Amino acid sequence: MSTVDQLPTETAGVEEGESMLRRQVREYFRSPLATAATITVATLILMAFFAPLFVPQNPYDLSQLDIMDGLLPPGESTYSGRVLWLGSDEQGRDIYSAILFGLRTSLTVGFLATAIACMLGTIIGVISAYVGGWVDSFVMRVVDLQLSLPSILVALVLLAAFGRGIDKVIAALVIVQWAYYARTVRAAALVERGAEYVEAARCLMLSNTQIVFRHVLPNCMPPIIVVATAQIAHAIALEATLSFLGAGVPVTQPSLGMLIASGYNYLLSGQYWISTYPGVVLVITVGAINLMGDRLRDVLNPRLAN
Amino acid sequence: MSEPAVEVRNLSKRFVRSLDFVERVANLVGANYREEVVSAVDRVSLRVDRAEVVGLVGESGCGKSTLGRMLAGILEPDDGEILMGGEHLNRLDDRRRKAALLSTQMVFQNPMASLNPRMRVVDTIGQAPVKHSIVPAREIVPYVDGIMRQVGLDPATRNHYPHQFSGGQRARIGIARALAVKPSVLVCDEATAALDVSIQAQVLNLFMRLRAQLGLTYLFVSHDLGVVRLLADRVGVMYLGRIVEIAPAGRLFADPQHPYTRALLADMPQLVAKKRRFVAIKGQLPSPLNPPMGCHFHPRCPMAVARCRGEAPALREIAGNHSAACHLV
Ligand SMILES: Nc1ncnc2c1ncn2[C@@H]1O[C@H](COP(=O)(O)OP(=O)(O)O)[C@@H](O)[C@H]1O
Ligand code: SF4
Numbered sequence: 193m194s195t196v197d198q199l200p201t202e203t204a205g206v207e208e209g210e211s212m213l214r215r216q217v218r219e220y221f222r223s224p225l226a227t228a229a230t231i232t233v234a235t236l237i238l239m240a241f242f243a244p245l246f247v248p249q250n251p252y253d254l255s256q257l258d259i260m261d262g263l264l265p266p267g268e269s270t271y272s273g274r275v276l277w278l279g280s281d282e283q284g285r286d287i288y289s290a291i292l293f294g295l296r297t298s299l300t301v302g303f304l305a306t307a308i309a310c311m312l313g314t315i316i317g318v319i320s321a322y323v324g325g326w327v328d329s330f331v332m333r334v335v336d337l338q339l340s341l342p343s344i345l346v347a348l349v350l351l352a353a354f355g356r357g358i359d360k361v362i363a364a365l366v367i368v369q370w371a372y373y374a375r376t377v378r379a380a381a382l383v384e385r386g387a388e389y390v391e392a393a394r395c396l397m398l399s400n401t402q403i404v405f406r407h408v409l410p411n412c413m414p415p416i417i418v419v420a421t422a423q424i425a426h427a428i429a430l431e432a433t434l435s436f437l438g439a440g441v442p443v444t445q446p447s448l449g450m451l452i453a454s455g456y457n458y459l460l461s462g463q464y465w466i467s468t469y470p471g472v473v474l475v476i477t478v479g480a481i482n483l484m485g486d487r488l489r490d491v492l493n494p495r496l497a498n
Numbered sequence: 499m500s501e502p503a504v505e506v507r508n509l510s511k512r513f514v515r516s517l518d519f520v521e522r523v524a525n526l527v528g529a530n531y532r533e534e535v536v537s538a539v540d541r542v543s544l545r546v547d548r549a550e551v552v553g554l555v556g557e558s559g560c561g562k563s564t565l566g567r568m569l570a571g572i573l574e575p576d577d578g579e580i581l582m583g584g585e586h587l588n589r590l591d592d593r594r595r596k597a598a599l600l601s602t603q604m605v606f607q608n609p610m611a612s613l614n615p616r617m618r619v620v621d622t623i624g625q626a627p628v629k630h631s632i633v634p635a636r637e638i639v640p641y642v643d644g645i646m647r648q649v650g651l652d653p654a655t656r657n658h659y660p661h662q663f664s665g666g667q668r669a670r671i672g673i674a675r676a677l678a679v680k681p682s683v684l685v686c687d688e689a690t691a692a693l694d695v696s697i698q699a700q701v702l703n704l705f706m707r708l709r710a711q712l713g714l715t716y717l718f719v720s721h722d723l724g725v726v727r728l729l730a731d732r733v734g735v736m737y738l739g740r741i742v743e744i745a746p747a748g749r750l751f752a753d754p755q756h757p758y759t760r761a762l763l764a765d766m767p768q769l770v771a772k773k774r775r776f777v778a779i780k781g782q783l784p785s786p787l788n789p790p791m792g793c794h795f796h797p798r799c800p801m802a803v804a805r806c807r808g809e810a811p812a813l814r815e816i817a818g819n820h821s822a823a824c825h826l827v
């Protein structure tokens with residue numbers, strides 16, 4: 193029966209072991225808008241995290257501030273002759289430097305909160321799907337309750353109880369966001385659980401842990417990634433709102449939201465730049481992340497994929 | 499007489515769909531929703547001897563896959579016993595029970611759906627043998643290569659993903675994955691149903707070659723009588739969760755006894771190409787939700803008598819190795 197073993201050669205044209213992931217990455221960057229958004233976000237992240245390398249001053253080191261440079265409009269030069277492209281606030285703080293430091297706080301809070309909420313929600317979602325029964329019913333009731341309350345309200349109440357602080361803002365954001373992941377992951381895990389390749393894995397006597405980590409979770413990644421991207425943008429916007437309302441990060445580590453709040457009083461007296469430029473950066477950041485999320489959703493949507 | 503590789507005794511599996519909230523509320527105000535119980539497999543007894551190929555046929559929904567899944571350890575039976583290599587599965591300790599279940603592997607119907615789309619072939623085939631210490635992790639690549647060659651796959655494609663293969667090659671990957679844990683019994687559930695006819699023949703040939711090389715035992719589930727006739731030593735016919743007739747393949751196809759088997763064979767044109775008798779099965783397959791009383795087949799049976807409505811016929815041996823469940827045979 194040697195003819196049986198003749199292999200069709202139709203895989204010849206396909207690249208060696210090209211994974212679904214690589215195919216999807218290529219598909220993702222086929223959109224110019226998504227590519228631009230990704231470059232923007234990458235640039236913002238780099239500049240924020242290496243902010244000290246990109247700024248002329250540490251905006252929160254009082255010894256580097258000069259009150260003589262206060263409230264200079266964009267394009268003016270300081271006493272010492274340095275041009276302030278985005279102007280300065282009333283303490284003579286360079287707005288551009290303040291924005292990069294503020295962006296760093298905003299991004300840190302957004303990413304950390306999302307990462308923790310994602311892990312927590314994923315664990316809860318998988319357990320809920322796997323254990324089933326009353327545990328599942330209970331978890332899903334809590335999720336429904338959580339999702340039915342406006343996140344800003346819950347976060348404000350929590351922060352009123354916790355007090356200010358980066359860690360406290362992150363905790364509040366995790367509490368208002370874990371439920372999105374739990375619901376998404378549970379739904380996806382229930383589908384995967386019934387997949388034939390999971391049955392095959394059970395038939396091979398693989399343990400539940402092996403099945404969850406090697407078969408179920410990798411196939412739940414697309415919806416998790418889509419939700420997480422949207423939630424990073426949401427977390428950053430939420431933190432900005434909280435800080436704007438004075439319930440967020442401490443004054444020693446202002447975020448974009450707090451910069452907007454601190455310049456708010458000057459808007460009417462004509463010093464628009466203190467508030468406006470941080471606002472523009474916030475909008476660009478949140479908008480670009482959302483564009484990435486939309487593109488990811490299109491690329492990863494299993495109904496659109498073949 | 500040869501020794502049994504697997505045997506099931508009075509095996510049953512029911513699926514219960516419990517009432518949802520709306521239905522329960524509706525019941526409070528007088529509606530009459532009941533829990534739906536499907537007896538997918540109903541007190542089935544069957545043995546498959548070593549190196550034997552037993553075919554299992556029957557219309558879709560009669561419980562063939564459910565029976566196969568219980569043997570493969572994917573589903574827990576509700577009642578009855580499974581014996582593997584003469585040992586009661588339930589009386590074995592955990593480790594030996596696992597080993598027994600591992601020795602019964604399954605080949606699935608849909609080659610694409612049964613492969614993890616995010617796993618390379620080398621991992622799909624190699625995961626279980628490494629986890630069960632059949633092969634040390636560092637020797638897995640040559641081990642997988644050997645199995646890929648055995649099923650007619652090019653080992654150079656070991657790092658590819660399922661979507662890069664053709665349907666026939668995916669079927670071979672599914673077979674390789676099962677072979678990798680050195681099973682003695684293969685449950686093939688419609689294993690070639692999704693393939694083109696020419697590819698189907700190649701995969702069937704592969705099954706037979708593996709049987710000869712490895713002395714494998716098969717439970718070959720199919721609704722395609724032609725395929726079963728080609729491969730099987732013995733054939734069982736299922737109807738609504740029960741085995742209604744079982745006999746050596748030649749005998750069953752030449753001299754079917756049960757009215758359902760006869761109707762099933764009459765539906766199969768290529769077998770009776772010349773003197774075609776149109777005793778096609780009348781009526782719909784009854785719902786397994788509330789199967790008919792007595793003999794499940796009586797609403798469609800051309801020979802039914804009064805007794806058939808009240809009393810279920812037992813599966814009785816009517817000649818050497820040939821059993822049927824019908825009051826009239
Ligand atoms: N997981 C399940 N949940 C509920 N009902 C099921 C399930 N699996 C199978 N059934 C029911 O059990 C019966 C037998 O199904 P199955 O074993 O798949 O039949 P076959 O393989 O012969 O087509 C069918 O009525 C089917 O609807
Ligand atoms: S027992 Fe009666 S109804 Fe059932 S197959 Fe035999 S004759 Fe038909």
Ligand SMILES: [Mg+2]
Nearest residue numbers: 559562563688
């Ligand atoms: Mg089936």
